[in-house]
Amino acid sequence: MSIEGILDPNDPELKESMKFLTMTTEERIKLQAQPFDGKKACWVPDPKESFIAAEIVETQGEEVTVKTSKGDSLTLKKDDVQQMNPPKFEMCDDMANLTYLNDASVLHNLRERYKNWLIYTYSGLFCVAINPYKRLPIYTMKVVMMYRGKKRTEVPPHLFAIADNAYSNMLRDRENQSMLITGESGAGKTENTKKVIQYFAYVAAASVKKGEGKKQIHISNHVYV
Template identity: 40%
Template sequence: MATSSIEYEGSDLGVGDFVLLSEITKEAFVQNLKLRFEKGRIYTYIGEVLVSVNPYRELSIYGHEYITSYKGCEMFERPAHIFAIAEAAYRTLKQRSTNSCIVISGESGSGKTEASKIILRYIAAVTNISNQAEIQRISNILIQTNVILETFGNSRTNRNDNSSRFGKYMDLNFDYKFDPIGGKIQHYLLEKSRVVKQQLGERNFHAFYQLLSNKNSRQNYGLLLKPEDYYYINQGQCCKIDRIDDKKDHEQVTEAFNTVGFTQDEISTIWKIIASIIHLGNLTFTDVDGEHCAIVQTNDQNDPLEWISKLLECEQTDISSALTLRVVAARNEVFQARQNVTRAYYGRDALSK
């Protein structure tokens, strides 16, 4: 789609702002949205709100010529586009010297994560032309931070191969010339339950499968079984997805770690924790006398308890005690009580989360 084509919006492309619909009904709304989508227009306004439909394919509407077309323009001077929203927020920041905010919401798979990346690229492109290298560096760090967050907070669901399982608030900081000088990303409401339980057809977080895609990591962290043999990552029975290249993604997150500034010790510690969680999922318990239990050890190179002990640098007895005993406080007295099998599995899952 050429730049000139987006300048033109005739009646054959539907109504570019739902406020201007002659008939405000659900049927008219959906029909207009469908018509515009079929014509390659994935963006439509509702006043100052932008409705976006995920095309699930690459579109050539985010290049330099489009950025130039929207830079410095009022929101309704150009057809509906996410660049117009980004420009409006940035212009408000400059003109009023006050904070500006863009809220991106939608169901899983609607394109929220990609929208935030597009806004970042636009801001980086229209600010401080004379010092683009520094702006690009800051923008790249924020984008690479997103790569890390997606690795440990995104997973494959039945509706989306890269579904964010957490909320995110991104802060961009500007100097007195209104050029970006840094940023901060806050995350919240991570779906921790996914670590220990997934529905059929869904996967655990990407990090687990990326680790298992690296042969050296598997040897170093004792992950010698097939991915399908690890309980925590195969409950959805889809360890391997053709559309997801875990090996390539692992290389990208390694690069992102280095770009953001993680040390090699920090990176190694992170992957050790991920490997420990995988081993924890294969830790099993046996009943002793109906009320007490013990950890089952295989006494071979795949023994989960031995590898958890190595990776977390803890004594096996300490790990065993933490999972098979519980601390009870009663009447100013603290003592340890043994766990049954059911409670031990609850404790294992709680530790993993």
């Protein structure tokens, strides 16, 4: 099967994978069209949700009175109120682009993406992965081929983009590369490490088929975990 054939954007298998990697243009437009008042919209602490959306009703000195999305009226210290990003940043791919990079906005972005099964999100050079606890069709050969040789900005966030970047740097600079995979117990470190190795095995095998040399097939044997 040719790589060009594999990457047909209308391929039903690839289309199914894309549902778990990015929003459609229609979904993005709908999200971004939400009403928003930048002077009033904020996040306030909530014992259950960590943070909930609220609207500033009044500011007096160091105190702010808000109405929360649950309908409660609260008066808090200014420091406990976090600014909300405009809707154009809803479910954004890279949280380094957020205007307000506070705890509430990061949590909100990751939470909304996760609700839509978008488990990978960039934060600058890092790729945040949330454990989906179910098999998603985002690690197939076709998805691997979609990421091969692409710039990070050309494709949706994925561990494969990070792996491909390391692979390309290794080929270009002839230097060892390292990836740090960290998180609490059960976060998905082992699972994601396996996906990185799988990626290297696929791209090395594809390179061999393309006649780029047999040496590359050995690459996945040299990954130290």
